[in-house]
Amino acid sequence: MYKKIFSISWLLPVFLLIFSSLLNAAQVKDIRVAQQQGVTRLVFELDGATKHRMFSLSQPDRVVLDLTNAEISQGVVDNLSALSSDALLRVRYARHNSGMRFVLDVSQKVKAKTSELSAAGDYGPRIMVELEYGQPKSAKVVKSLASISNDKRDIVVVIDPGHGGKDPGAIGHNGIFEKDVVLSIAKELAKRLNNVQGFKAVLTRSTDVYLQLRDRSKVAREANADLMISVHADAFTKPSARGASVWALSLSGKTSEMGRWLAQQEQSADLVGGISLDDKDRLLAEVLLDMSMNSTIQMSLDIGKEVLGQMGNMAKLHQDFVQQAGFVVLKSPDIPSILVETGFLSNPTEAKNLSSATYRRKLAASIAKGVEDAFNANPPDGSYIAWRQKQKGGFTYTVSRGDTLSEIARKNGVSLGALRSANTLKNDVIWVGQKLSIPAS
Incomplete structure (x- = not known):
């Protein structure tokens, strides 16, 4: 009997320590992604202080960020799939020890670094991750995932x-x-x-x-x-x-x-x-x-x-x-x-x-x-929707301001003659709001 009482008394502080740790865990309230030429920045917004460490892995290329004594809000979980940029494919997460592990899958080798931002105004403590991927500063910022979606971007x-x-x-x-x-x-x-x-x-x-x-x-x-x-x-x-x-x-x-x-x-x-x-x-x-x-x-x-x-x-x-x-x-x-x-x-x-x-x-x-x-x-050029419609053919295109018949033909991968024929056009005059049938390419 004495041994049982002693065992429970010994474990109680451990339970209290674990419970206290869970109560004091910093929550990841939001993650924002910003992109400039050659740099993707992720800002992890927290409601309390936490320690972190970061390291990179290869085959495939990815960056790992560990946060100690941290939790993730359901709102962030629900929208995690929306995070991406030219270099960032997606963000994954898992519980790790007493905190959270975030895995940043990247499309190429990157130089990663972190910095801590203190609470300011309406924002709590933040951790910023910068992914540099060697693109020259004069390079044009392209649509998200365009370079890896083979003209089938979202x-x-x-x-x-x-x-x-x-x-x-x-x-x-x-x-x-x-x-x-x-x-x-x-x-x-x-x-x-x-x-x-x-x-x-x-x-x-x-x-x-x-x-x-x-x-x-x-x-x-x-x-x-x-x-x-x-x-x-x-x-x-x-x-x-x-x-x-x-x-x-x-x-x-x-x-x-x-x-x-x-x-x-x-x-x-x-x-x-x-x-x-x-x-x-x-x-x-x-x-x-x-x-x-x-x-x-x-x-x-x-x-x-x-x-x-x-x-x-x-x-x-x-x-x-x-x-x-x-x-x-x-x-x-x-x-x-x-x-x-x-x-x-x-x-x-x-x-x-x-x-x-x-x-x-x-x-x-x-x-x-x-x-x-x-x-x-009217699907944007290079999008999956535009690609899908070109494969099917026979869809309708609504003429917008600035469109020309030759440009519409080029964007949809059909000849100018085929476009004229599909719409029984005698010339290349079109007007805003006109519905054009796009034949199969």
Whole structure:
């Protein structure tokens, strides 16, 4: 009997030590990836201090980061597959001893180094991993995974849940916060797009953190996004206001944004379709930027129309057309961007709807369907969707501003004569919005 009591007494401090360790474990709240010429940076955001070590392995090439006494949040786990860059293929994780092990699979040999960033502002302690892969500084940053997907890259959709952290956004009739509603919808939207072959969703935030407006657009640029969707929930002084809506950038918003970008020419390398503006005179730079933003706005309107149409199948619409305004998050010159207002939290009925997980899932599904339809109609060059359609042939292409018949033929791998014949065209005159049948290549 004495031996049993002695054994339990001896083990109790061990149990308490383990339990205390679990309680004090630092949590990985978010992981962000940024890419510049020749360098990929990963920032691991933590809610407490931890020690780390890093080493590299070969055959295959990979970098391993170990964090002691650490845990990973479910939000990060759910979105880990969205992390990639030119050099970074994917991020894997596993529990290791009393902490976490992250494995960074890379597409080539890299020079890896780490640094610790102390807590600042809304951010806790952070660990930054830099992967240098020898690309010259003047090299153009290409789309994520383009060099390793053999022209079958994913279409990258950056999803931005509005507000967050200290900014709750609108407060609903029933006390719900906009920041929570839109984060839930954004996560579901990302999940659905990631389940469609040829699409990859990236969230600007996966947890309840605050981001500056310009930082949200920066995430889209660093992810080489084909589309940015900002998700919000409206509010108004009168509870009778209701309905979902979709917004794109206005011409007045474009004009003011052009001035801002032109004032920063020296920082605008690879801004317009891979063309740097820093060595152009102001007039030429303005013309190039104007052409790019006109095309971007038109693409935003086209995508927004598809999304709005799908949302109208399950939700009341505030307006039955894509509206335009000068929202900051819509102002990337070369990234089509839309802002989706999912409903009015100030309206009792819509606040109740948006409080329902089932309703939010249906809403996210409708947005995802609209995005899929838009890109199936006009897939970007080099994407898996474009490759798949070329193999099948017989798909429809919608003419966008700036398109020419010869360029459409070249992009889709068919002869100009075959394209004319498939559409019974007597000449090469086409117009924006025209539907063209693309024959099998």
